[in-house]
Amino acid sequence: MTGPRNWLTTALRWVAGIAIAVPAALLVGASPAAAHPMPHSVVQLDVYAHSVSARLELPVDEFTRAGGIDVSEKTLAARTGAIRAYLVAHIHPTATDGRTWQVAVGRLTLSRAVQTGTGEYRELIAQAVLTPPAGADVRHFTFGYDVIVHQVVTHTVLVAVRQDWAAGQVDGEGGTQVGTIRVDTRTMKIPALKVDLGAGSAWRGFVAMLRLGGDHILAGTDHLLFLLILLLPAPLAAAGGRWNGLVGARKALARVGLITLAFTAGHSAALAATALGRLDLPARPVEAFIAASILVGAIHAVRPLFPGREALVAGIFGLGHGMAFSFVLAEMRLTTGQLATSLLGFNLGIELVQLLLVCLALPSLLVLARLRIQPALRLTGAVLTGIAAAGWLADRLGLANPVARAADSAGTHTTLLLTALAATAAAAAAWTLLTRRAVQQPVAPSIRSVDHRRPVL
Incomplete structure (x- = not known):
């Protein structure tokens, strides 16, 4: 007859085995997340005390159609000046009193190529810094933006806040959607996006x-x-x-x-x-x-x-x-x-x-x-x-x-x-x-x- 001691001995061995196996299992590689192309642009905003940084994720094919600028691994370095000039010409943030913000486009990179059923998909990643005029509020402004959209009427731009310390958003993951920019099919115009991030607080x-x-x-x-x-x-x-x-x-x-x-x-x-x-x-x-x-x-x-x-x-x-x-x-x-x-x-x-x-x-x-x-x-x-x-x-x-x-x-x-x-x-x-x-x-x-x-x- 099996006594309680023998039963617990067996149980302990099983549990101890689990305790050993769990760390071992943690060292087994996790499956990589599959990337998938997005048929739209994404603008992610990082809100700081005196400026706003923007990360632009732009489909290369549609960017080339809209701007007439060929973008690839071979041509990116040579086209950097033209790309920056195009982006600055199509990003127009303004303060609530109508004053224009300064826009500076910095680093430009290309994402890894993803094979799809229709061919290769890549994104142009651009970093921009938006600086308001003296005395303007970085938490309330009008975001005029028509990159790609001014030529590709079916294109959509998703605007989200990735980081905003005063609003309690600091992990840099996901993001809070601010709004969407697209052509208004009734007027065929591109309305500017009103950005209202609230008051924010140190708490x-x-x-x-x-x-x-x-x-x-x-x-x-x-x-x-x-x-x-x-x-x-x-x-x-x-x-x-x-x-x-x-x-x-x-x-x-x-x-x-x-x-x-x-x-x-x-x-x-x-x-x-x-x-x-x-x-x-x-x-x-x-x-x-x-x-x-x-x-x-x-x-x-x-x-x-x-x-x-x-x-x-x-x-x-x-x-x-x-x-x-x-x-x-x-x-x-x-x-x-x-x-x-x-x-x-x-x-x-x-x-x-x-x-x-x-x-x-x-x-x-x-x-x-x-x-x-x-x-x-x-x-x-x-x-x-x-x-x-x-x-x-x-x-x-x-x-x-x-x-x-x-x-x-x-x-x-x-x-x-x-x-x-x-x-x-x-x-x-x-x-x-x-x-x-x-x-x-x-x-x-x-x-x-x-x-x-x-x-x-």
Whole structure:
């Protein structure tokens, strides 16, 4: 007959297997999203304190028909001046009092070619800066625009706001549609689009940055892995260059707290200094440093490199992670006041979610450290983390690889990973509890062991 202990042993093995398999599955490449051509133009607006940036996505075929300018990989460089002149002539934002905004067209690129049933589809991507006259409001203006539409009457232009800090829109994804520009078939004219973005407020910007900070740590697989890989051996004792035995629960909790606090202090200080100082740091060395820190942490989880000094290492490596966090703020071109508010909200969002994740992972780490299969689970987690870190390091040094892409996609599965850890810990705790009860319960003597001198009736 199968007892509760055997049943729980089997269940634990299944759950532990899931906990091992989930990180492995996260390192399998995700399917790329299929691109599809759009039969219209898109104008995405980024609203700043004193200007508006516009990203224009223009179908090449229709742009060539409307402007009479041949655009291809071979001709783009030679046609840059003509393309910019055409765009400036057909973009006319004006203030509410009728004054004209300045329009400057910058970088021009071509999207990747997409094969369709009717041939090859490409888009011309143009970046423009729209600057209002002195005293004009960037949140209320008239957007006169007839690129392509003035010649191709069936063409449609979708206008959306991609980023607007004062309205609480900071993630740069999706966008809030402002309106549509097309030929009015009744008058055969192209009405200008009235843009009204509302008043905006610093509170909306703060809340949006708070949310963005939380989302960033959840999707930032590298930041999360670095912290968790340092916490993984926290309940273990080091002796003779190996992890051997356990420390007390109080000491383990103190280690976890110090590591988390040091990492927080390190990246918070670097984030504040880099953002407020508006330091223009190269992204690739910083990102490579982060990958190297994760690789070091993974090796440390296999063999202790700096036992007892994990907090110091977390603080030092946290400086690099904070510099990476600052890249998010640098792209927003905020005023000093907006930057200070954003820094507070963004960092607070990071810390709140980081604390939540540590609290969710802590019970699993403490329980798993006391299992016989702890070395296998620790080594598996360290090896998978090391593989991801090596992939990131190679990618950030210029060697693109599928391991890095798969590791990046793992950021969407953070909840699944923590759920597997929690399930493993819960099963292990139940098994340990029932095992102790079975040991403590007195065993009833058999009839034959009562008195061997008496006959059994």
